Amino acid sequence: MSATGARVRAGGRPSGAVRRWDAGRIARVTFMTLVALVFLYPMVGFFVVALRSDASVADGTGGFLGIGGISPAGIAHSWHEIISYGGSDTPHVYLTWIGNTIFVAVTGAVLALIAALPSGYALARLRFPGKRYVLIVTLLAMVMPNTVLVIPLFLEVNAINAVGTLWPVAVIMGFFPFGVYLSYIHFRTAMPFELVEAARIDGLGEIRIFFQIALPISKQAVALVAFFSFVANWTNFFLPLALLTSSFSEQTISVGIQSLISSSPLFNPTTAAGLNVKLYMPELALATAISTVPMLIVFIVAQRFLIRGQTLGAVKG
């Protein structure tokens, strides 16, 4: 961070003003901490609810945020309810949804990589007519929220009678213009043009230059594209909702959690009355919390690349 650099240099100056606990600094630290607490408070409470028993939540016991109400028996019961959801027709449908989501998210991320790395390289380091238009279309597709295309995509997939199957979702998720832009920036900054020129003089063809020179130095881009694409795919709701709702066991977890919500006696007593499985807040929270675990794993794996990628100015909602 540049601010860190500034402080190091400021340390050399005799004033030392940067380190002093003046009113401004106290106000800043206090305010930022307060905002952080506002962010953390509901999240901690939410993850605690996931670990409590139905009775403890219903009675409102457990003290501050219900932390005292955490019980292994409650967790075991909640997990049993989640896993029993779906009945005998679609046993363990929760796990099926997780598996489906892993399939579409991983396939989508691999396709995004296969598409993004070579095209990002070509856009960054090769000269060809029409490049400007490919770039403009990519940037436009990147800054437009991807949900605006969902209904058109549904109409397209419906036209080929593939609604309710997973593979169209995975293929569509492979279209990840942000990944192309990330790779484009990566090759522009990390790969000197001279390298391409030198490889040409050595007699390498354009395709081989990409595979032998560019690809080996694209670890950073691979990590970023894979991470952002995986997370976007994992949390995508509207696309699987439109394309997969018609088939109960072919849904992804985000659409599945919607089914859990609509089967909960908390919100839909009439539907829930006919079900053996009772999904109260602890069950819903646990099902949600478990569904975020894969994202946590990829986050931890990719985190050292993240701050850089997140600041490429290409975040989309």
Add this chain to the structure above:
Amino acid sequence: MNSPDTRKSDMTSETAAPATAVRAVPATAVRRRGRNAVRGKEVLGAWTLMVPYLVLLLVAGIVPIAYALWISFQQSPTLLEPNKTGFGGLQAYVQVVSDFRFARSFGDIFAVLLVWLPIMILAIVGLALLVHASPGRFGRIMRFIYYIPGALGGVANLMLWVYLLNPSQSPISGFLSGMGFDTIKQVIATRGDLPVILAAMLLLQGLGQWVVTVNGGLNSLPDDVLEAASLDGANAWQLAWRIKLPMIRQWIGYAALLNLAYGFQLFLEPYLLNQVASGSLPAEYSPTQLGYWFAFVGNNFPAAAAMSVIIVIITLAIGLVVVFRSGLFSVEEN
């Protein structure tokens, strides 16, 4: 490379960003072009490398838009003729625009945007400046905490809000019952609450990643300018207000436009809140929900397509402004 290698869009440096990060770096002399054959190979190689991406762009971007455009000019089915097809001109558009929910759904979105966008932009800029004024571990930890809710993503975030808004077990149940609410349905469905709730949801979810993004823009400001200002006796406030804020103007515009575009396509939150409120909200609260209704409830694909085309045009217009006017992207041939 014939034109300067503009690195404007690479506002990424984690380390002390030199002035060159925002300034254009002149490339070395114009490189002499080889024989035409070499040039031809380069062009062929470029397009070959782009084939996987172009295929996906066609399949998941251009074809669906073109197809939706075509469908939107077809005749809509009616009760008497459910299989009616054929060219319908602007019929579907007229039907969509004259639907009583059309104007209302855009009004709803404007209500949300009106509450949310100003607070969002203020919070993004304020927190980004505060994080930037906090060097070292404290700033990094805060930036990370602000980021977590956004990383959880759509449905998880919604569940978090269900937990927050359900008076029977909410950690803010005292506040909710003080407002006179006993059930989550009352909280969500009471008139006037929804824009505020949606604004709060979008704020919590989106704030962190935008703080990181704008903070990245701040990190790429040339150090010497900031240093010169503080040597001239500018305090932290003056530094933020007079120096940093004007320099990240384009990032603020970028954040405002992208969040505006995001607001227009709002779907997940009002859609799922309606389920949580056992259907007591309008099922076609936002324009995207209305498009969904046409496709899945009304079985009127031309109208659904027309609705999508309208939303695509609006977000495309915003996107064009972002790409060509924000100054963050250089799309010049290089």
